[in-house]
Amino acid sequence: MAALVFAALILVIFNFARDPTVLRAQDLAPSALWVTITFASVTALNRAFAVELDHGALDGLLLAPVGREAIYLGKLLGNLLFTGLVQAITIPLFVLFFNLDLHGTLPAILLLAFLATVGFTAVGTVFSALTARVQFNELMLPVLLLPFMVPPLIGAAQVTSKLLAGRPLADSAGWLQILVTYDIVFLTLSVLVFPAVLDE
Amino acid sequence: MLLRAEPPANGGFMVAAYALVAVVLVVYAVTLFVRARSLVGEVKE
């Protein structure tokens, strides 16, 4: 819930922080949307392992006869669902606040959102487990994770801006390739390294 | 008459950069050498 309010507030600030005569809503919108999603996701990820840590449930999970990879995938899905929920509310808000005419690009934008989110959530899930047991973890997680959010962010913002300008998705093939490659590489790596984070 | 243009007088930047690199590397190296010396003295075989 806090993440949603946070997201909404950021959108509002972005709107008021620009000069409407100089910067059209349409030009600012992709950046605003993606920055918002980024920050809301980091907030969500910070909490992802905190609950389990508090209640000692993490040790319970480790004892269960379930592979470490399975724990990772479970956490990943959970985080994706949560971020998905945040986006499901943020994106309509963003269309509303910026008075955007989507003209049929919604499915493409949703696909894009999914691709970008998988990328940084894959790494974020690893880092949130890692920083859960580290000092200053509210700061460590963003510090470690934000560089990883940049390539998906650039890709998503660039493609969104093309879509809003009415260009077909095919025009953004290059960016989409980068996004998909990023997802594959980091999902694979994350699954491989996650056990190292959980080992006692 | 054709005038050959002189290259711009921006040598100051070069001096600053070269000085910076030298200073940073020397200071860092010295810091490491000093620390190494103290640890070698402290941690015996």
Added chain:
Amino acid sequence: MTSSSSLSASSSFPQSSTSSAVVAARKSIRLGQALTVLALVALAAHYVRAIQYTPIEATQGLAQKIFYVHVPAAWSAFLAFGILGVCSALFLWLHDRRLDLFAEASAEVGTVLTLIVLTTGPLWGKPIWGTWWQWEVRLTSTLFLFFLMVGYLTLRRSIFDPLERARYSAVVGILGAMLVPFIHLSVYMFRTIHPKPVILNPEGPTLPGSMLSTLLEGVAIMTVMYLGLVLVRYGIGRLQDEKEARHAAQG
């Protein structure tokens, strides 16, 4: 008492026998010091060559010569980071404490090199491009290298158990190393679509032979510099590690 299990912090993270660790550390330091001094002297000679014996670029002037320290430093910074990535991956596979210590040394030296790149970059950029900063591929990638290395080192400082610290750092190291190509690619793609006017191309369509050889000399020197510094730092890390293990055993 020289049995390793009585001195290591946890028996699942064994060290080599204590005296061999100290001997190895000292060798590393001596070799590293020699290489560093060699590299520093060579750097001075390189300065002379770059300033006196390499032609001045007609349209860019003396400031173009910053190129001969900036690019080699960038190369070494990326080398340092690459080695950090490799050591991290190898550590997760082999669990050899020495790999972790070398990764740490590489990160620290790499951070220093990165700072050199990020400060000489604007000093070069202002006279050549007209702006202190450009979001172009090399500078942006190096900036990210900086963030990743600082994040890595900060993480290390916040974990006290050596095994946990080594494992967690290795995870960050591998993921970070894999990120850099993507940053590079994304910025490149961004620049292809949104090119900034580049007033002068610092590297020119082809580099004349004399400039190229000076540049290569710089790269060689900076590589040796990295090696020297990292070996000393690694030796320091091993001695520090040994010192901590002895305290833990006594306590």
